[in-house]
Amino acid sequence: MTLTAPPAARPAAGGPDLTRAALSGRRRFTNHLATAAIWVAVLLAVIPLALVTYTVIAKGGGVMSLSFLNEDIPNSYRRDGGGMGPAIVGTLLITGMAALMAIPLGVFGAVYLNEYGKQRPLARVIRLMADVMTGVPSIVMGLFIYISWVLLVGEQTGFAGALALACLMLPVVIRSSEEMLRLVPDELRQASMALGARKWKTTLTVVLPAAISGITSGSLLAVARAAGETAPIIIVTGIVFSPNWNLFDGSNTALPAQIFRNASQPFPAAQDRAWGAALTLIVIVLGFTIIARFISSRFAIKER
Amino acid sequence: MASNDTNLTTRPSVAVHAPGTTVSGADSANSSVMQLRDVSVYYGSYEAVRGTTMPIQQNQVTAMIGPSGCGKSTVLRALNRMNDPIPGARVSGDVLFHGQDLYAKDIDPIQVRRRIGMVFQKPNPFPKSIYDNVAYGLRINGIKGRLDDHVEEALTKAALWDEVKDKLRKSALALSGGQQQRLCIARTIAVKPEVILMDEPCSALDPIATAKIEDLIFELTNDYTIVIVTHNMQQAARVSHYTAFFTAEVDEAQERHGRLVEFSQTGKLFTNPADKRTEDYITGRFG
Numbered sequence: 001m002t003l004t005a006p007p008a009a010r011p012a013a014g015g016p017d018l019t020r021a022a023l024s025g026r027r028r029f030t031n032h033l034a035t036a037a038i039w040v041a042v043l044l045a046v047i048p049l050a051l052v053t054y055t056v057i058a059k060g061g062g063v064m065s066l067s068f069l070n071e072d073i074p075n076s077y078r079r080d081g082g083g084m085g086p087a088i089v090g091t092l093l094i095t096g097m098a099a100l101m102a103i104p105l106g107v108f109g110a111v112y113l114n115e116y117g118k119q120r121p122l123a124r125v126i127r128l129m130a131d132v133m134t135g136v137p138s139i140v141m142g143l144f145i146y147i148s149w150v151l152l153v154g155e156q157t158g159f160a161g162a163l164a165l166a167c168l169m170l171p172v173v174i175r176s177s178e179e180m181l182r183l184v185p186d187e188l189r190q191a192s193m194a195l196g197a198r199k200w201k202t203t204l205t206v207v208l209p210a211a212i213s214g215i216t217s218g219s220l221l222a223v224a225r226a227a228g229e230t231a232p233i234i235i236v237t238g239i240v241f242s243p244n245w246n247l248f249d250g251s252n253t254a255l256p257a258q259i260f261r262n263a264s265q266p267f268p269a270a271q272d273r274a275w276g277a278a279l280t281l282i283v284i285v286l287g288f289t290i291i292a293r294f295i296s297s298r299f300a301i302k303e304r
Numbered sequence: 305m306a307s308n309d310t311n312l313t314t315r316p317s318v319a320v321h322a323p324g325t326t327v328s329g330a331d332s333a334n335s336s337v338m339q340l341r342d343v344s345v346y347y348g349s350y351e352a353v354r355g356t357t358m359p360i361q362q363n364q365v366t367a368m369i370g371p372s373g374c375g376k377s378t379v380l381r382a383l384n385r386m387n388d389p390i391p392g393a394r395v396s397g398d399v400l401f402h403g404q405d406l407y408a409k410d411i412d413p414i415q416v417r418r419r420i421g422m423v424f425q426k427p428n429p430f431p432k433s434i435y436d437n438v439a440y441g442l443r444i445n446g447i448k449g450r451l452d453d454h455v456e457e458a459l460t461k462a463a464l465w466d467e468v469k470d471k472l473r474k475s476a477l478a479l480s481g482g483q484q485q486r487l488c489i490a491r492t493i494a495v496k497p498e499v500i501l502m503d504e505p506c507s508a509l510d511p512i513a514t515a516k517i518e519d520l521i522f523e524l525t526n527d528y529t530i531v532i533v534t535h536n537m538q539q540a541a542r543v544s545h546y547t548a549f550f551t552a553e554v555d556e557a558q559e560r561h562g563r564l565v566e567f568s569q570t571g572k573l574f575t576n577p578a579d580k581r582t583e584d585y586i587t588g589r590f591g
Contacts, residue, residue, distance in 0.1 A: 187428035191488070194386060195441040195495055196418030205444070210431050 053282075060279030063272045069280065073241045073253070077262065077270040084277045087258040089243040091284060094158050094254055095227045097247055098165035102226075103219045105166075106173025107208075110215075113174070114181040115203050127178075133171035141167050142232030149236070156238035158252030164232035169222040176218025180211040216296035223292075224285045230256035255281040337362040337499060337529050338383065339400040345378050348392035352378050353562035355397070358548050360499065365521060365530045367544035367570065369537055371585070374550040375562020376533045380501050383531065384420035385413040401499075418445060421497035425504040427484035429476035429491070434459075434468050437476045437487055441495035454494060461527075462490035463520050482513025489520065493528065500524065502532040506539065518543050537586055540570065547573045549582045 020028070071083030109126070117123025145164040150156055184207050192202040208215075238251030239261070255277045262274035338360035345353045353375035360366050360383075368376040378387070385406060387393040399406045406416050429437050438455045447454065455472070459465040464486040468479070476487055485505060492500055502521070506514040521530055521543050534540050540547050547570045552560050566579045577583045 185428070187424060187426060188430060190386065190422075190424065191428045191430065191491075192440070192444075193389075194384065194417055194422035194424075195444065195491065196414050196421075197441075197444045198414055201444050205440070206430055 056275065056279050056282060059272075059275035060277075063276040064279060068273075068276055072243070073258065073273075074269075075241045077265040078267050080269045082273065084255065084258060084273065084280060086240055086243040087253050087255045087277060088280060088284070089245065090158060090161075090237070090240075090252045090254040091227060091256075091281065093245070093247055094161045094233070094237065094252065095165060095223060097159065097162035098169060098226055099219070099223050101162065102166040102169035102173055102222065106170050106219070106222075107177050107215060109170075109174045110177030110181055111203055111208070113178050115199070115207065127175075130171040130174045133167075134175065136168075137231075138164075138168055138229050139231035139235070142235035145232065145236050156236055156251045157249065158237055158244065158247035161233050161237035161252065161254065162247060164236055165226040165229055168229060168232070169219075169226045172222040172225065173219050176221065177211070177215045180214030180218060181207060183214065184210045213296035216292050220289055220292040223288055227285055227288070228256050228281065230260050233257040234260065255284070335362045336360060337402065339398070339403075340379070340383075341398040341400065343379065343382060343395060343397035343399055345375065345382050345387065346392070346394040346396070347390065350559070351561050353382075353550075356564045358564060358567040360529060360531055361546060362529050363525050363527075364545040365525055365532060365543050366546045366548065367540035368531065368533045368548045368550060369535075369540045369585075370550035370562075370565075371552065372535075373560065373562070374552045376548075376550045377503050378562065379550070379564075380503055380531060380533050381422075383499070383501055384417050384422055386417075386422060388413055418495060419497050420499040420501060421492040421495065422501040422503065423485070423488050423492055423505050426508050427481055427488055429479070429484050429487050431475070431477055433473045434476045434479070434487060435472040438490050438494050441491055445495055447495070458490040458494035459487075461493055461524070462486045463516065463523070464490055480513070482509050482516060485509060485513070485517060486520065489517070489524075493524070497528070499529045499531065502530065504533055504535060507535060514539070537574075541574050544570045546570060549573065549577075549579075549585065551581055551585065 023031075067081075068083040069088060070085040071081070073084060073086055074082035109130075113123050113127060117126070141164050145160055145167065149163055150160050153160075188206050188210060189202055192206045193199075197205070233254045234257050237253060237257070239253050239257070240251050244250050244252045259274045259277045259281070262270040262277065265271065336359035340356050340358050340360075343353070343356040344351055356379055358366075368380060370376050381387045382395050382399060383406075387395070395407050401416070401420065405411070430440060432440070435455055438458050439451050442451060442454050456465060456469075459468060464483060467483060468487075471478075476484065479487060485508075489500075489505075506517050509517065518539065521532065524530060532540075532544065546567065548567045549565045550562050551565050553563050554560055566573060566577060566582045568578070573582065574586055577586065
């Protein structure tokens with residue numbers, strides 16, 4: 001054999017055969033089976049997602065227009081036209097206020113749990129309570145806010161809805177932020193400590209920035225979930241047909257509540273509005289996601 | 305970098321000692337910046353290191369060597385109270401810094417760490433830009449004035465300036481391991497501590513990066529006092545003026561404790577150790 005001979009596909013005598021053909025039939029079969037199973041699983045997971053997207057766009061796209069986004073809700077379900085303006089205003093204000101209350105509180109709570117409380121009894125109790133709170137059904141949270149806030153101030157308000165949503169978001173923000181803080185390597189805390197940084201300074205300038213993109217994603221999931229909550233909104237915010245920009249005075253409404261009310265009507269006009277509201281809600285949540293991703297990428301340090 | 309001399313073994317100026325010199329007589333005793341007197345470190349009820357007494361001489365490199373689990377890192381971390389956050393960690397005896405007990409009640413550990421800095425085993429730059437890494441310590445310590453100049457000075461002293469001057473705003477994580485470790489050293493010297501503790505600073509680095517760090521350590525003794533923990537005896541022999549040999553011993557109660565076996569000038573410890581255990585270790589019969 002000369003030096004320029006092409007490499008052989010078969011091994012030299014006595015060498016191991018590395019080709020696929022050398023695998024036993026059973027191993028080849030298992031390999032193909034596993035690959036196929038994974039593809040089937042992916043397709044099955046994508047099907048409902050694609051169908052939901054398709055249906056909402058197909059049915060909601062028809063009514064979508066600028067006037068749908070800013071016109072008042074007709075006070076008769078029967079009537080054609082009108083829009084979801086008040087519900088969009090309500091959703092943005094109520095969810096925004098809820099996020100404003102729950103995210104800072106939740107992140108501070110997570111900082112306490114991971115940086116200060118660690119395994120102390122108080123921290124363990126808080127962790128347990130947060131886990132329990134995650135499992136509280138949203139309608140129960142709505143009732144809780146109803147008796148503890150709505151009855152107290154004497155009227156259904158947007159703020160009451162924000163309170164209920166904040167209570168639902170809080171445990172999710174706490175636990176997801178804590179997980180993100182736990183991922184920050186201890187070496188960074190030690191490095192900061194060895195430079196003579198106090199603990200709050202280390203937390204604020206090293207630990208939180210290192211975890212910020214994860215915290216943002218986690219908080220965003222909570223916001224997205226809260227934006228779609230229906231039961232507490234129906235119970236504690238009441239209903240309006242024209243926009244109410246004041247969260248503290250008078251009833252309000254939100255897209256999920258409008259989807260529920262309109263979709264349960266027998267009138268085609270109402271059902272169209274429900275689909276339009278559903279599409280609007282999905283786009284709003286998508287918007288939140290994009291904004292949060294943008295913000296966290298501005299904070300996050302590039303690898304190169 | 306002034307890498308004119310590759311034979312690092314000749315660098316420490318300890319060749320002048322006479323055989324049999326005692327530790328404190330080697331240099332004048334008052335040049336010690338730190339002093340450990342009967343220092344024991346406990347984790348809960350477990351005594352990890354027992355009864356360590358040794359000086360840390362000013363503007364010299366003191367190496368701590370010994371087998372794994374002998375407590376050398378524990379002692380190192382006791383020097384700037386880095387063990388404080390470990391639940392149950394406790395120090396008895398006196399750790400003196402300019403005659404002041406670092407574990408006295410009214411001592412602020414933050415003040416201690418501002419004067420006694422630390423470089424860790426694994427390079428641990430912050431996930432920030434190179435500039436911000438060095439500026440971090442300056443900012444938290446409220447050092448005003450021309451931050452740029454301080455950053456350049458620190459990076460130059462750490463022999464890293466030429467390699468990074470064009471990419472100060474790039475992430476520190478994009479640097480190689482050796483560069484990251486020099487960045488960590490730059491970050492430490494930027495706040496101008498008196499003492500720099502190094503916990504196996506080269507163990508994650510290749511030989512070339514290691515040689516650069518060793519050169520650097522030697523340069524740094526002009527301005528700083530250095531204590532270095534190393535697994536590598538050759539490294540201790542190359543860079544240090546004084547060497548402390550630790551080992552782990554099992555006591556009557558079958559508990560393992562780290563003990564300081566021998567402290568002396570590096571040349572003496574490696575050529576003429578006073579203790580049989582030191583000799584066994586450095587000749588490779590043990591550990």
